[in-house]
Amino acid sequence: MADARSTPALPAVTRRSDYAPPEWLVPQVALDFALDPSATRVRARLEVVRGGAHAAPLRLDGAGQEPLAVTVDGVAVDDWTLDGEQLVIPLTGDAHVVETEVVIAPDRNTQLMGLYASGGNLCTQCEAEGFRRITYFPDRPDVLATYRVRMSADKARFPVLLANGDPVASGDGDDGTHWAEWHDPWPKPSYLFALVAGELTVNRDTFVTRSGRTVQLGIWVRAADAAKTDHALAALKLSMAWDERVYGREYDLDVFNIVAVDDFNFGAMENKGLNIFNSRYILADPDTATDYDYDAIAAVVAHEYFHNWSGNRITCRDWFQLSLKEGFTVYRDQGFSADQGSPAVRRIEDVRALRAAQFPEDAGPLAHPVRPESYIEISNFYTATIYNKGAELIRMMATMLGAQRFRAATDLYFERFDGTAATCEDFVRCMEEAGDIDLSQFRLWYSQAGTPRVSATLEHQPGSGRATLNLAQKVPDTPGQSNKSPQVLPLKLRLFGAETGQPLSDEQLFVLCESYASVTFETVTERPVVSLNRGFSAPVVVESDRSAADLAFLARHDDDPFARYEAMQQLMLDTLVAATIEGEADHDPVIRAVADTLDDALDDTGLDRAFVAEAVLLPAESFIGDQLSSVDPEAIFQAREALRRDMARALDARWRAACDPATIRPYAYTPGDKGVRRLRNVALGYVAASGAADAAALAYAQFEGADNMTDRQGALTALAGGTSAERDAALDIFYHRYAGNALVLDKWFQTQALSSRADTPRLVAELAEHPDFTLANPNRARALVGAFAVNQRAFHAAGGAGYVWLADQLLALDALNPQTAAKLLPPLGRWRRFDPARAALMRAQLERIVSAPGISKDLFEQASKSLEG
Numbered sequence: 048m049a050d051a052r053s054t055p056a057l058p059a060v061t062r063r064s065d066y067a068p069p070e071w072l073v074p075q076v077a078l079d080f081a082l083d084p085s086a087t088r089v090r091a092r093l094e095v096v097r098g099g100a101h102a103a104p105l106r107l108d109g110a111g112q113e114p115l116a117v118t119v120d121g122v123a124v125d126d127w128t129l130d131g132e133q134l135v136i137p138l139t140g141d142a143h144v145v146e147t148e149v150v151i152a153p154d155r156n157t158q159l160m161g162l163y164a165s166g167g168n169l170c171t172q173c174e175a176e177g178f179r180r181i182t183y184f185p186d187r188p189d190v191l192a193t194y195r196v197r198m199s200a201d202k203a204r205f206p207v208l209l210a211n212g213d214p215v216a217s218g219d220g221d222d223g224t225h226w227a228e229w230h231d232p233w234p235k236p237s238y239l240f241a242l243v244a245g246e247l248t249v250n251r252d253t254f255v256t257r258s259g260r261t262v263q264l265g266i267w268v269r270a271a272d273a274a275k276t277d278h279a280l281a282a283l284k285l286s287m288a289w290d291e292r293v294y295g296r297e298y299d300l301d302v303f304n305i306v307a308v309d310d311f312n313f314g315a316m317e318n319k320g321l322n323i324f325n326s327r328y329i330l331a332d333p334d335t336a337t338d339y340d341y342d343a344i345a346a347v348v349a350h351e352y353f354h355n356w357s358g359n360r361i362t363c364r365d366w367f368q369l370s371l372k373e374g375f376t377v378y379r380d381q382g383f384s385a386d387q388g389s390p391a392v393r394r395i396e397d398v399r400a401l402r403a404a405q406f407p408e409d410a411g412p413l414a415h416p417v418r419p420e421s422y423i424e425i426s427n428f429y430t431a432t433i434y435n436k437g438a439e440l441i442r443m444m445a446t447m448l449g450a451q452r453f454r455a456a457t458d459l460y461f462e463r464f465d466g467t468a469a470t471c472e473d474f475v476r477c478m479e480e481a482g483d484i485d486l487s488q489f490r491l492w493y494s495q496a497g498t499p500r501v502s503a504t505l506e507h508q509p510g511s512g513r514a515t516l517n518l519a520q521k522v523p524d525t526p527g528q529s530n531k532s533p534q535v536l537p538l539k540l541r542l543f544g545a546e547t548g549q550p551l552s553d554e555q556l557f558v559l560c561e562s563y564a565s566v567t568f569e570t571v572t573e574r575p576v577v578s579l580n581r582g583f584s585a586p587v588v589v590e591s592d593r594s595a596a597d598l599a600f601l602a603r604h605d606d607d608p609f610a611r612y613e614a615m616q617q618l619m620l621d622t623l624v625a626a627t628i629e630g631e632a633d634h635d636p637v638i639r640a641v642a643d644t645l646d647d648a649l650d651d652t653g654l655d656r657a658f659v660a661e662a663v664l665l666p667a668e669s670f671i672g673d674q675l676s677s678v679d680p681e682a683i684f685q686a687r688e689a690l691r692r693d694m695a696r697a698l699d700a701r702w703r704a705a706c707d708p709a710t711i712r713p714y715a716y717t718p719g720d721k722g723v724r725r726l727r728n729v730a731l732g733y734v735a736a737s738g739a740a741d742a743a744a745l746a747y748a749q750f751e752g753a754d755n756m757t758d759r760q761g762a763l764t765a766l767a768g769g770t771s772a773e774r775d776a777a778l779d780i781f782y783h784r785y786a787g788n789a790l791v792l793d794k795w796f797q798t799q800a801l802s803s804r805a806d807t808p809r810l811v812a813e814l815a816e817h818p819d820f821t822l823a824n825p826n827r828a829r830a831l832v833g834a835f836a837v838n839q840r841a842f843h844a845a846g847g848a849g850y851v852w853l854a855d856q857l858l859a860l861d862a863l864n865p866q867t868a869a870k871l872l873p874p875l876g877r878w879r880r881f882d883p884a885r886a887a888l889m890r891a892q893l894e895r896i897v898s899a900p901g902i903s904k905d906l907f908e909q910a911s912k913s914l915e916g
């Protein structure tokens with residue numbers, strides 16, 4: 048037991064209820080950077096103004112640096128103090144000019160927050176609290192300033208100098224240096240500051256806004272990657288036009304630049320006029336990027352672009368309001384993506400992502416409301432709940448308002464709060480006012496964590512022609528929250544006749560507000576089957592008593608494609624849950640339903656192949672686990688494999704038809720071709736699962752013959768789960784073919800880490816010793832460590848070696864990059880969902896992490912909450 052005196056202080060908690068407006072405002076900033084990787088000098092000139100009648104000194108946030116000089120109104124002062132890492136400067140008047148100077152070392156910045164080096168270039172990441180690692184500043188989102196930035200650097204080494212806003216001047220200096228000055232006229236919080244210096248080439252284009260202004264677009268990358276930027280650039284132009292058309296939002300600067308960097312903690316960052324991206328969300332060509340990558344690039348480019356209004360023009364008052372910009376912007380990028388191809392497939396993908404990441408989060412120790420009440424480290428709150436559940440909240444409001452009133456409400460929001468730092472409450476009030484709707488109870492979605500559960504039973508009285516749908520809802524307890532109130536659940540419903548397959552009612556929107564309610568349908572002339580939560584209109588778990596036959600019926604006859612998918616998933620899930628618990632189940636209903644769907648697709652009766660590929664995919668092992676009171680990973684794996692094998696064998700001819708090499712056409716990135724590829728690769732997976740003697744040869748032939756990464760990666764994935772000679776050969780060829788391409792090597796690591804082979808834990812541990820493995824690059828760490836931890840069978844293999852290995856990796860990574868380490872911890876926190884033996888082994892590793900000396904507050908928060916929750 049450590050005695051009290053030696054126990055380090057617990058990290059401080061920040062609470063939403065403690066919000067107070069800033070004591071000092073900073074309307075204008077001028078920054079001067081003498082850039083150098085090992086010692087960059089930063090001079091900051093802040094025009095500060097007292098915010099109201101108070102006598103408090105100026106407090107500036109800092110982290111990891113010390114002031115070399117401080118002046119007030121041009122005069123050096125020495126009456127400043129340091130309070131922790133804050134620089135405290137007494138000021139007598141109501142307006143002053145405060146200047147500071149610091150020196151920072153970007154080449155030693157492994158956290159990738161603030162100014163850091165990546166691939167020889169210098170770049171910044173300031174959200175959420177990285178700006179304080181660059182200079183002293185009130186580093187909070189409600190302090191809005193205009194920025195003037197001057198950079199000087201060695202011209203040969205850093206020929207390109209970029210910052211926010213518009214370029215205003217540049218020139219040569221002494222000793223081979225040059226300089227550039229940029230000015231951003233739009234007031235912004237410090238988290239949107241950015242600069243980039245380096246050797247980069249640009250892919251340029253222009254966009255003419257609807258009011259006729261020409262914007263210079265540029266995507267900046269290493270010279271060798273220039274050919275891989277066309278897709279991102281096209282996506283940017285589509286996004287700009289879409290935001291004008293759908294939300295009436297126009298771009299507001301003369302230039303819009305994007306820079307791709309290899310070392311990045313997240314997907315991308317919406318810095319005003321200078322987005323900085325993880326290169327995986329920019330670089331694409333058919334040989335190195337899958338269709339999934341192409342789609343993700345377009346979605347992230349759109350997301351960051353859309354932040355220009357939902358995030359930058361209107362920002363967040365404090366970080367508890369994070370979903371104000373993130374939930375809304377995800378909703379906007381989902382709408383954009385839906386408009387690019389098949390809306391149904393896009394909705395299926397979004398719901399799958401929600402179920403894979405957000406539902407488990409909401410059911411575990413790290414559950415938090417969309418608007419949290421407290422945090423230790425804000426970086427830990429860039430979660431699926433803030434982003435994806437937050438987007439579902441916006442979607443529900445849009446559904447209840449209808450398209451026209453929703454647009455009126457967003458117009459009101461953008462107009463009323465332009466140029467300000469707003470709150471979630473401000474947004475909801477605009478929805479209420481312009482939507483003419485009372486959202487008092489709806490606000491519970493922002494404050495109550497946990498996924499509501501809805502149970503539904505349908506009663507039919509044949510004589511009366513009447514049917515009654517009985518609904519009940521319950522919001523489960525989550526850490527710190529119990530006995531919750533019922534929420535507002537907009538449920539889209541429709542009845543179908545079991546005999547005729549015809550609809551018996553129009554689609555209706557029923558808004559369930561109470562714990563219990565029933566809906567009555569008249570003129571029900573035959574036995575009805577209910578289609579409910581169509582389009583996933585509410586992000587809830589639905590439990591219904593619909594039979595396998597009724598689910599199979601809906602999978603074929605429902606007119607809402609999402610509902611068809613959902614019925615098929617429920618049918619599969621019911622079968623797999625029964626098989627896991629009882630050791631076996633009747634596979635025939637699933638096989639027949641899948642056969643029907645495939646026949647409809649292969650006959651080309653109008654079913655989109657991408658949709659079919661989604662519909663015939665079995666639920667993930669982890670999602671099956673989420674349905675059970677205690678997860679038995681091996682039993683789930685075996686039950687799923689048995690169903691897969693039976694489906695594979697029973698429908699062998701159909702799978703072979705779908706992946707017949709004769710159907711392969713030269714690569715094109717069109718919705719139709721993407722659908723064919725997706726179904727082909729799902730089908731190839733089933734052929735592999737059948738155990739057919741020629742399965743590996745078939746996959747290998749596709750691997751060798753492929754003219755694109757989608758088919759190559761699809762074949763590699765099909766092979767990776769097996770033990771064939773073809774598997775070893777393909778992995779080897781893939782590795783050598785792409786040596787030096789970091790993004791493709793990530794796929795090589797990830798494919799192996801996700802493999803269902805029984806020896807995956809050992810193979811992953813070996814891969815961690817591979818010369819190409821490094822924890823210093825977040826993409827690489829996620830590709831191996833992150834992927835392994837979500838491979839349910841491998842991570843939870845009996846004995847707990849996976850838990851020890853993950854904890855080892857997290858502790859090593861924490862010393863370099865706490866933010867990325869903390870993001871990878873949650874799988875270890877799910878111990879309550881497992882048997883006592885596994886739970887104890889998982890807890891032991893959490894305890895080991897919490898008590899490790901010197902761990903970050905990021906990792907501490909995740910691990911300690913995971914132990915408590």
Ligand code: ZN
Pocket residue numbers: 350354372373376
């Ligand atoms: Zn965002």
